[in-house]
Amino acid sequence: xxxxxxxxxxxxxxxxxxxxxxxxxxxxxxxxxxxxxxxxxxxxxxxxxxxxxxxxxxxxxxxxxxxxxxxxxxxxxxxxxxxxxxxxxxxxxxxxxxxxxxxxxxxxxxxxxxxxxxxxxxxxxxxxxxxxxxxxxxxxxxxxxxxxxxxxxxxxxxxxxxxxxxxxxxxxxxxxxxxxxxxxxxxxxxxxxxxxxxxxxxxxxxxxxxxxxxxxxxxxxxxxxxxxxxxxxxxxxxxxxxxxxxxxxxxxxxxxxxxxxxxxxxxxxxxxxxxxxxxxxxxxxxxxxxxxxxxxxxxxxxxxxxxxxxxxxxxxxxxx
Amino acid sequence: xxxxxxxxxxxxxxxxxxxxxxxxxxxxxxxxxxxxxxxxxxxxxxxxxxxxxxxxxxxxxxxxxxxxxxxxxxxxxxxxxxxxxxxxxxxxxxxxxxxxxxxxxxxxxxxxxxxxxxxxxxxxxxxxxxxxxxxxxxxxxxxxxxxxxxxxxxxxxxxxxxxxxxxxxxxxxxxxxxxxxxxxxxxxxxxxxxxxxxxxxxxxxxxxxxx
Ligand SMILES: Cc1cc2nc3c(=O)[nH]c(=O)nc-3n(C[C@H](O)[C@H](O)[C@H](O)COP(=O)(O)OP(=O)(O)OC[C@H]3O[C@@H](n4cnc5c(N)ncnc54)[C@H](O)[C@@H]3O)c2cc1C
Ligand code: SF4
Ligand code: FES
Ligand code: FES
Numbered sequence: 001x002x003x004x005x006x007x008x009x010x011x012x013x014x015x016x017x018x019x020x021x022x023x024x025x026x027x028x029x030x031x032x033x034x035x036x037x038x039x040x041x042x043x044x045x046x047x048x049x050x051x052x053x054x055x056x057x058x059x060x061x062x063x064x065x066x067x068x069x070x071x072x073x074x075x076x077x078x079x080x081x082x083x084x085x086x087x088x089x090x091x092x093x094x095x096x097x098x099x100x101x102x103x104x105x106x107x108x109x110x111x112x113x114x115x116x117x118x119x120x121x122x123x124x125x126x127x128x129x130x131x132x133x134x135x136x137x138x139x140x141x142x143x144x145x146x147x148x149x150x151x152x153x154x155x156x157x158x159x160x161x162x163x164x165x166x167x168x169x170x171x172x173x174x175x176x177x178x179x180x181x182x183x184x185x186x187x188x189x190x191x192x193x194x195x196x197x198x199x200x201x202x203x204x205x206x207x208x209x210x211x212x213x214x215x216x217x218x219x220x221x222x223x224x225x226x227x228x229x230x231x232x233x234x235x236x237x238x239x240x241x242x243x244x245x246x247x248x249x250x251x252x253x254x255x256x257x258x259x260x261x262x263x264x265x266x267x268x269x270x271x272x273x274x275x276x277x278x279x280x281x282x283x284x285x286x287x288x289x290x291x292x293x294x295x296x297x298x299x300x301x302x303x304x305x306x307x308x309x310x311x312x313x314x315x316x317x318x319x320x
Numbered sequence: 321x322x323x324x325x326x327x328x329x330x331x332x333x334x335x336x337x338x339x340x341x342x343x344x345x346x347x348x349x350x351x352x353x354x355x356x357x358x359x360x361x362x363x364x365x366x367x368x369x370x371x372x373x374x375x376x377x378x379x380x381x382x383x384x385x386x387x388x389x390x391x392x393x394x395x396x397x398x399x400x401x402x403x404x405x406x407x408x409x410x411x412x413x414x415x416x417x418x419x420x421x422x423x424x425x426x427x428x429x430x431x432x433x434x435x436x437x438x439x440x441x442x443x444x445x446x447x448x449x450x451x452x453x454x455x456x457x458x459x460x461x462x463x464x465x466x467x468x469x470x471x472x473x474x475x476x477x478x479x480x481x482x483x484x485x486x487x488x489x490x491x492x493x494x495x496x497x498x499x500x501x502x503x504x505x506x507x508x509x510x511x512x513x514x515x516x517x518x519x520x521x522x523x524x525x526x527x528x529x530x531x
Pocket of ligand 1: 026027028029030033034036071072097098099107108109113115164165212213215238240241404
């Protein structure tokens, strides 16, 4: 690990200003992703601004009937919140399907949204990777790409975004609230928060400016319905998704659906949701139109259809 | 370099070596003349309460909580398996909650209360979970065991506090300490010896005694 200096900021604005003015500085939340990458020298911050004292650890109701989740609320705290379990079950389900109990106790809301890809070439500094080293190429494109995207990638990068929580937030239409170094605030719809790699270097990843601090994620008022998070993985716990489905299905069979493990961002195509009453195949045909699977991960397309079919079947059984 | 009789410039092997050596010496010289001091690693004073005892330390900012316990405080009960959050051997309890001490900086724990396996019980006064692990053969080599026990103690607390899990049919209901619940909640602790079923039995015994 490279040497760095450390500070605990006292206010969000101070934290943002400290990161903006110090070249190579980063925010530190739980540290479960950042420290992992620092040990491998994939991340080499010169200064860490710890956000634990910013009082961003509360979940509060909003005026329009939603919830405002502080950026430092832990994944466990969020999943266990009574209001979340009752009104936003897909979010609790997605969080408890990820990582381990120990990790969820430490991982935070903002850190989870900003976790980096688990692409093995990104993790190995001896391998080419445009995300880690722009211009070095993409090791995965012609290499081992079983865990990678089937849609939304480009020849520069085909990594999949690994978060489970973010897929649920996408289906709930969450908004990411930030503060910039000059103190100004910004609201970013979750749909725009994660960027596709695109055709230019450096590849796209997150919609944040240098020094921009996430202070909260807000959820709009509850939409009712039955909530599901179906995660398919190589072992039944403590593993990242091959494919996941976050869905909210109403009694009449209409609803919302987003997919994880299949794209560089939580994958939701609103127009495809209209096909929900026709069944899973109709939805995935529209949601994955133009998909470009690689030989190792073509299995994800039929798997996504089957995972959604099982969710729809459960919804029907529960409604009956 | 030498000039031969025909007047051509001709590099001899020796001349090339000498020239290479000279240019290498030239590029190295300034550094040798004025050695750039290696940047001093940043350090930080901090205090943590470990197993009820306050410890004041000055540490390199890079020091993880795990290395602090093992290398600086001599508490080698907590183990290092992967150092990357993938095995659970380093599990300790911080402010009442289990975490992976390998993915946490000591600096993040200034002012915190840490409990390690040494703080749960002693050989003469075992924690009920330690006693149950012995009774049910909840280990073979024992390497993962301190992490398993810290996790197991916390899992029962988490169930009691109503923290939901992936295997709960109804996430709005209060969870119970069933075998499948304990297996799911213990998935962050890998055991290379495969003592899993005995660990779950040890936990069941403690859970029943507490109920
Ligand atoms: C073994 C293992 C298995 C895992 N399995 C899963 C899984 O199955 N599913 C899943 O979804 N995740 C999984 N994870 C990932 C885990 O969820 C993330 O590591 C965690 O959510 C990151 O949160 P953190 O608070 O620790 O972030 P940190 O590591 O502290 O930070 C991550 C990034 O966010 C930035 N950041 C943090 N807070 C802010 C803020 N307020 N504003 C701006 N920037 C900020 C940091 O600078 C850093 O770049 C796994 C991790 C491990 C180690
Ligand atoms: S898929 Fe993306 S992260 Fe993986 S090697 Fe290619 S550029 Fe790097
Ligand atoms: S040593 Fe910390 S999880 Fe393996
Ligand atoms: S007892 Fe040997 S690793 Fe668990």
